[in-house]
Amino acid sequence: MDSNIEQPEKPVISKGIDGFFKDIYNIFLFLIRIFKEAFKGPVEVREVIRQCYQVGYKSLALITMTGFITGLVFTKQSRPSLSEFGATSWLPSLISIAVIRALAPLVTALITAGKVGSGIGAELASMRVTEQIDAMEVSAINPFKFLVVTRVMATTISIPILVAYTGLVGMLGSFLDIHLNEQTSFTSFFQEAFKNIYFLDFITTGIKAVVFGFTIGVVSCYQGYNASQGTQGVGKAANTSVVVSMFLIFLEEVFIVQIANSIR
Amino acid sequence: MNEKVIDIHNLYKSFGSNHVLRGIDIDVHKGENVVVLGRSGTGKSVLIKIIAGLLQPDSGTVNVLGQEVDKLDSVALRELRLKVGFCFQHGALYDSMTVGENLAFPLKRNTPNIKHEQVKRMVSVVLEAVGLAKTIDQMPSELSGGQRKRIGIARTLILRPDIMLYDEPTAGLDPITCTEINNLINEVQRRFHTSSIIITHDLACAKQTGDKIVVMKEGKFVKQGNFEEVFSTQDDLIKEFYDYNFIQ
Numbered sequence: 001m002d003s004n005i006e007q008p009e010k011p012v013i014s015k016g017i018d019g020f021f022k023d024i025y026n027i028f029l030f031l032i033r034i035f036k037e038a039f040k041g042p043v044e045v046r047e048v049i050r051q052c053y054q055v056g057y058k059s060l061a062l063i064t065m066t067g068f069i070t071g072l073v074f075t076k077q078s079r080p081s082l083s084e085f086g087a088t089s090w091l092p093s094l095i096s097i098a099v100i101r102a103l104a105p106l107v108t109a110l111i112t113a114g115k116v117g118s119g120i121g122a123e124l125a126s127m128r129v130t131e132q133i134d135a136m137e138v139s140a141i142n143p144f145k146f147l148v149v150t151r152v153m154a155t156t157i158s159i160p161i162l163v164a165y166t167g168l169v170g171m172l173g174s175f176l177d178i179h180l181n182e183q184t185s186f187t188s189f190f191q192e193a194f195k196n197i198y199f200l201d202f203i204t205t206g207i208k209a210v211v212f213g214f215t216i217g218v219v220s221c222y223q224g225y226n227a228s229q230g231t232q233g234v235g236k237a238a239n240t241s242v243v244v245s246m247f248l249i250f251l252e253e254v255f256i257v258q259i260a261n262s263i264r
Numbered sequence: 265m266n267e268k269v270i271d272i273h274n275l276y277k278s279f280g281s282n283h284v285l286r287g288i289d290i291d292v293h294k295g296e297n298v299v300v301l302g303r304s305g306t307g308k309s310v311l312i313k314i315i316a317g318l319l320q321p322d323s324g325t326v327n328v329l330g331q332e333v334d335k336l337d338s339v340a341l342r343e344l345r346l347k348v349g350f351c352f353q354h355g356a357l358y359d360s361m362t363v364g365e366n367l368a369f370p371l372k373r374n375t376p377n378i379k380h381e382q383v384k385r386m387v388s389v390v391l392e393a394v395g396l397a398k399t400i401d402q403m404p405s406e407l408s409g410g411q412r413k414r415i416g417i418a419r420t421l422i423l424r425p426d427i428m429l430y431d432e433p434t435a436g437l438d439p440i441t442c443t444e445i446n447n448l449i450n451e452v453q454r455r456f457h458t459s460s461i462i463i464t465h466d467l468a469c470a471k472q473t474g475d476k477i478v479v480m481k482e483g484k485f486v487k488q489g490n491f492e493e494v495f496s497t498q499d500d501l502i503k504e505f506y507d508y509n510f511i512q
Contacts, residue, residue, distance in 0.1 A: 009281060091414075125357075126359075130354065130356060131352045131354070131356040132356050132357070132358055132359070132361075133352075134313075134318055134350075134356065135350070135356035135357075135358075135419075136316065136354070137318060137345075138316050138317075138345055138348070138349075138350040139345070139370075139373070139374070139419070139420075139423065140343075140346045140370070140373075140374055140423075141370060141373045141374070142342075
């Protein structure tokens with residue numbers, strides 16, 4: 001009968017490389033399951049709203065501060081270089097390009113990956129190691145749909161809204177500095193700022209925000225949902241969620257910018 | 265007591281090179297409490313996780329309420345799980361919800377059209393059954409280990425299962441609380457007409473709650489019968505178990 005018992009698998013290439021490809025395969029299956037469960041009714045509307053509140057509203061203070069300071073500091077740092085050429089009037093244009101095209105989505109995504117991603121990773125991992133996920137399963141509740149799909153939906157919905165908000169706050173930070181130094185009015189600042197911003201910029205930023213939100217949700221949920229090794233696994237899940245999310249965000253940024261520039 | 269509610273035959277389960285279950289045969293009859301005794305790491309919890317469909321067996325048959333668990337699709341497994349309650353070792357209460365919400369959650373999820381009043385009534389019934397009616401608004405972090413286990417039992421009972429699976433119900437509790445939990449297990453069997461598998465290494469729990477006791481060693485059952493039959497043997501492992509528990 002012992003022949004029925006599964007024997008330890010021998011690595012095909014090496015343990016590390018096999019593990020890497022296994023992880024890729026598991027993430028792929030995880031993604032397919034997210035889409036499958038998301039389109040299979042009913043949608044957990046209440047839980048999605050609750051998670052949007054957690055992801056969006058609870059990040060507002062941090063996002064406001066970071067966005068405002070980013071706009072303000074970027075303006076301060078750019079002024080000396082532009083004033084050398086007597087081109088400080090280009091500041092609103094320069095800042096809006098930087099904030100709307102790159103800084104707003106990137107700063108928001110990185111901040112949210114740190115705050116929300118680690119939170120989701122740790123929460124799900126802690127639920128996994130304390131058998132709360134198993135408890136849902138044995139109570140005939142689909143934990144994947146309730147915990148994972150709702151969180152992925154929430155990050156995908158909330159982060160684009162946060163990106164728009166960061167863009168606005170960043171521009172206000174920039175306006176404050178320009179107003180104090182160049183006495184530019186609110187109307188002329190924004191007229192100048194949006195002179196060189198095109199519809200494609202908004203579309204690209206919107207796409208980036210959705211992709212970043214989805215990435216943060218999927219990565220953190222994957223790390224948390226598949227956590228092991230007890231309490232050590234909780235810390236590991238939180239940490240890996242942030243590191244992997246940030247890494248992927250930068251890769252996606254490069255990729256999307258390349259595509260946008262080829263269209264421009 | 266003749267109808268079989270759980271029928272397991274030749275069950276094997278391994279994790280890599282770790283052969284956890286090595287040919288398990290067990291049946292549980294309606295209304296019966298079966299205690300699985302064994303040291304830590306002998307595969308007791310794996311056995312009940314397979315029964316609940318949380319783990320897949322490598323080979324063998326696991327028949328629960330007339331259905332082979334490992335061959336069910338997700339819908340059928342969900343239906344079956346409504347009839348099989350699982351009490352986790354540490355309660356596994358949802359720590360972001362109050363006690364009342366913990367109990368209402370599985371009920372609301374599985375009966376979408378249930379009225380709020382009905383949920384409230386059913387929550388108080390099971391809370392009273394486990395003697396913790398006053399904890400309804402408390403958070404799990406405010407409860408003691410014994411209270412958490414009782415609430416875990418209550419959360420399982422709210423779905424009115426036919427079978428209860430208890431994973432180490434008395435582990436980490438003081439002797440008085442252990443006796444209270446053992447009495448509760450018997451009370452659940454009497455009041456809700458459940459059949460149970462109780463996983464434990466606590467002999468007092470086995471003696472108080474078990475109609476049948478099976479002793480597990482290295483993934484196999486080495487002895488089964490009622491308490492007196494099992495512990496009348498001269499087998500070294502069983503004697504060691506008995507001496508350790510009662511000297512303790």
